[in-house]
Amino acid sequence: MTSQQGTVEYIVEQAGAAGSVTARKMFGEYGLYCDGILVGLICDDQLFVKPTEAGRAFVGTVEEAPPYPGAKPSLLIEGDRWDDGAFLAALIRLTAANLPRPKPKKAAATSKSAETPTP
Template sequence: MSTQAGTVAFIVEQMAAAGSVSARPMFGEYGVYCDGKIVALICDDQLFVKPTNAGRVFIGTPEEAPPYPGAKPSFLISADGLEDADWLAELIRLSADELPMPKPKKPRAK
């Protein structure tokens, strides 16, 4: 089962106050970026946020599950969490602040 484009648009809109938020297709699902950092995955119409200490403190007792078979567990955000735009944006902002910037890609050899 793959994620519907409407679900991705809704989740990105709910996170908009966190910063520069976008989603990109990735391995048949979607990666969610905030200020240039990958902070979450949307798989099977569910939001999985990368685990951080700040995110864990903010959520309290997060539900954790892997976004796909073989993946490390991430914070699985419930439907209630998706509906609360202020709460979701704050979680994403806190997570993005704690995550490192991606390493620059090496140029391809010609």
């Protein structure tokens, strides 16, 4: 089962105060990003946030479950907590702040064969 577009849009909207919050389609589901950092996944209309010590302390007691078979457990944020935009934005902002920054992508290498010497 895949997530509904409306669910994804609602979560992104509710967490919007955290910064630049976006969702990208990944493997039939969605990755949730804050300021370019992958902070969670939306799978089967459920929100899974990457676990950090700060995130765990903020949410208190919460179920941890893998978003898909074979994945590491994440914080499973129940749907009734999505309605609290301030809570969701704070959790997403806190999670992003406690995850490593993505490595910059390397520039595309130019091919030497594309360069033709002039006679």
